[in-house]
Amino acid sequence: MTKTSDIPSERPEVDPTGMVSAASKANAWFVREVLPLENLLLKFLRRGWRNESDVRDLCQDVYVGVYAAAQVEIPVYAKAFVFAVARNILVERIRREQIVSIEAVADLEELGLATDEPGPDKSAIARQELRRLQAALDRMPKRWREAVVMRKVQGMSRPEIALRLGIAEATVSQHLAAGMAALATLFHDDADDQRGHS
Amino acid sequence: MNPAENPTLPKADIAQAAAAAWLERRERGSWTSADQADFDTWLAQSPAHVVAYLRLEDVWARANRLKSLDRPKMQRFLSATRWSRVTRMAAVLVLAVGAGWWAIHTYPSAPQDAVYATDVGQRESLQLADGSQIELNTDTVLRVSRGEGAKTVTLVKGEAYFDIKHNAQRLFIVKSGDDRVVDLGTKFLVRRNTDHLKVAVFEGSARLDAKGPGAAMQSAVLMPDDVAVASGGTLSVTRKPSQTARDDMAWRRGELVFRYTTLADAAAEFNRYNQKKIVVRDAQIAQLEIGGTFGMHDVAQFSRLAHHLLGVQVTDTGTDIILSR
Numbered sequence: 001m002t003k004t005s006d007i008p009s010e011r012p013e014v015d016p017t018g019m020v021s022a023a024s025k026a027n028a029w030f031v032r033e034v035l036p037l038e039n040l041l042l043k044f045l046r047r048g049w050r051n052e053s054d055v056r057d058l059c060q061d062v063y064v065g066v067y068a069a070a071q072v073e074i075p076v077y078a079k080a081f082v083f084a085v086a087r088n089i090l091v092e093r094i095r096r097e098q099i100v101s102i103e104a105v106a107d108l109e110e111l112g113l114a115t116d117e118p119g120p121d122k123s124a125i126a127r128q129e130l131r132r133l134q135a136a137l138d139r140m141p142k143r144w145r146e147a148v149v150m151r152k153v154q155g156m157s158r159p160e161i162a163l164r165l166g167i168a169e170a171t172v173s174q175h176l177a178a179g180m181a182a183l184a185t186l187f188h189d190d191a192d193d194q195r196g197h198s
Numbered sequence: 199m200n201p202a203e204n205p206t207l208p209k210a211d212i213a214q215a216a217a218a219a220w221l222e223r224r225e226r227g228s229w230t231s232a233d234q235a236d237f238d239t240w241l242a243q244s245p246a247h248v249v250a251y252l253r254l255e256d257v258w259a260r261a262n263r264l265k266s267l268d269r270p271k272m273q274r275f276l277s278a279t280r281w282s283r284v285t286r287m288a289a290v291l292v293l294a295v296g297a298g299w300w301a302i303h304t305y306p307s308a309p310q311d312a313v314y315a316t317d318v319g320q321r322e323s324l325q326l327a328d329g330s331q332i333e334l335n336t337d338t339v340l341r342v343s344r345g346e347g348a349k350t351v352t353l354v355k356g357e358a359y360f361d362i363k364h365n366a367q368r369l370f371i372v373k374s375g376d377d378r379v380v381d382l383g384t385k386f387l388v389r390r391n392t393d394h395l396k397v398a399v400f401e402g403s404a405r406l407d408a409k410g411p412g413a414a415m416q417s418a419v420l421m422p423d424d425v426a427v428a429s430g431g432t433l434s435v436t437r438k439p440s441q442t443a444r445d446d447m448a449w450r451r452g453e454l455v456f457r458y459t460t461l462a463d464a465a466a467e468f469n470r471y472n473q474k475k476i477v478v479r480d481a482q483i484a485q486l487e488i489g490g491t492f493g494m495h496d497v498a499q500f501s502r503l504a505h506h507l508l509g510v511q512v513t514d515t516g517t518d519i520i521l522s523r
Contacts, residue, residue: 027248027252030249030252031252031255031256035252035253035256038253056210056211057209057210059210060209060210060213060246060249060250063246063249063253064244064245064246064249067245067248067249068245126263129260129263130263130264130266133260133261133263133264134264137264148261149264152261152262152264152265153264153265154325155265155325156324156325157322157323157324157325158226159312159314159324160324160325160326163312163342164327173222173223173226176222176225177215177218177219177221177222178218180218180221180222180254180257180258181214181215181217181218181254183257183258183261184214184253184254184256184257184258185214187257187260188253188257
């Protein structure tokens with residue numbers, strides 16, 4: 001880039017993390033099998049743990065536990081494994097903090113989580129995913145949403161977004177990063193939505 | 199797994215914010231090997247970092263589905279008034295912070311021109327608000343005027359491909375030196391050379407107005423496959439076979455296509471895209487012809503082929519590649 005302007009070259013897509021191949025198998029499995037369970041997992045954790053401010057951390061603990069295990073050997077039944085780890089973590093936390101919670105040890109079967117039943121077909125998933133993405137955008141602060149939509153939907157570069165919104169490019173980057181984080185959280189977690197509209 | 203060291207710290211949020219910053223930075227381009235090393239270090243620090251990154255990257259890739267949104271839906275997102283609770287809170291904060299901040303963000307800095315530039319070997323694509331697209335080739339400077347009336351873009355140097363959404367109410371004009379190209383609904387390529395301007399039209403039509411210093415203006419309407427050259431007020435138009443004309447756009451795919459191209463011309467073309475220059479040492483060799491499709495940065499492959507095909511000697515000095523007898 002010359003000094004006249006500063007367009008950093010935009011990559012169309014981020015390439016895979018580029019980690020070693022042993023880990024990349026676990027990464028692929030994790031993205032494919034575990035991440036889609038986040039909404040259910042959050043519901044499960046909220047049932048067992050009343051303190052909402054801990055729930056995101058608990059979720060991360062579950063992810064780290066599952067991910068660590070997958071690097072040794074990839075579990076056959078993803079769903080059952082994830083919720084087994086989640087239950088262990090909850091039980092451990094309850095023991096450590098000496099809290100009694102009936103719900104925490106609620107039967108997994110009761111929640112219908114223990115089995116890996118076949119999911120909906122691909123096109124239904126695609127439609128549902130688009131709907132969830134839209135819902136996530138709807139719930140995002142305007143500045144972040146604008147940056148995300150201009151980048152993802154309209155394919156604009158950062159300088160172009162900066163030009164359109166009349167803000168600095170560094171600010172565009174901040175909005176995009178915030179938007180990326182918010183999009184993932186809102187995409188996976190419809191709890192705010194339900195509470196917000198009830 | 200280990201219980202949290204400090205359960206009061208919202209570590210998930212910290213990991214997520216860091217992961218978002220990395221994802222954004224990687225996507226921004228200009229990613230160096232030093233950046234990659236820093237990134238690798240960060241990933242290695244904790245599996246929490248890895249899962250946070252994978253999680254954001256996954257949803258960010260899924261968000262590509264949003265491209266299938268139609269225009270009205272998209273517009274709704276850009277000018278939405280349906281504020282979430284979070285947004286309302288943010289708005290209250292903004293008002294509390296005061297009018298200074300507000301002024302900066304509501305009125306963008308003076309309506310000055312935006313300048314876009316690429317370095318040697320770089321390409322860049324821009325999308326304008328009306329859906330028009332501009333692709334900048336290597337070593338190019340382009341100025342987009344933000345004024346009212348006709349949309350004016352100035353090609354200061356280099357080459358750019360234009361795919362313009364035609365609007366009869368608001369003409370799109372590419373200026374370069376004294377010459378200008380007026381879009382009449384079209385896809386076209388404009389290349390500024392030191393002594394002439396070259397315009398090739400691929401779809402629709404465009405008008406080229408050529409004007410030399412003190413000379414009367416000459417105009418021509420160009421149709422698909424027309425290639426026009428304007429030099430000091432004179433204008434000439436030729437029709438190229440579609441394929442040949444399209445070879446001039448191979449850079450958009452990162453390639454260079456040669457057909458019976460002299461070594462001198464091929465070297466000059468490679469040198470537009472690379473810091474490491476090809477120097478043809480001998481006048482006779484310079485006139486040898488070569489053909490083929492090459493990656494624009496694949497100087498090594500090109501010189502290897504020139505060696506095998508044309509028998510020229512290839513010497514790599516580290517900064518240059520010298521072709522000699």
